[in-house]
Amino acid sequence: MESHENEWSLETRLVQVRGQVQGMDYREACVRRARELCVTGWVRNRMDGSVEAMLQGSPEQLAEMYDWLSEGMSAALVDELEVTEVQPPFVRFDNFELLPTL
Known part of the structure; x- marks a missing residue:
């Protein structure tokens, strides 16, 4: 069970990862790592070749x-x-998901 202190320290960030990050299961590995760390949210490819x-x-x-x-x-x-x-x-996320490309 999480303490109220942890609930108050909840932060949300939008991250754009640029470079050669598509086509190598980067997003799937990202989902696994986020779940290991108990980070919630989502990840997706962007049409410009980045990952968001x-x-x-x-x-x-x-x-x-x-x-x-x-x-x-x-x-x-x-x-x-x-x-x-x-x-x-x-929005409060309950898990970490893989979203479709934007």
């Missing part, structure tokens, strides 16, 4: 997820990680 993820969790969970997005998959060549803070009120 909505991440929700504690600052510590998000920091671990940023590290994975940048360097966690050896086949991916990440050039840039753009992180945008999502201001409350925001």
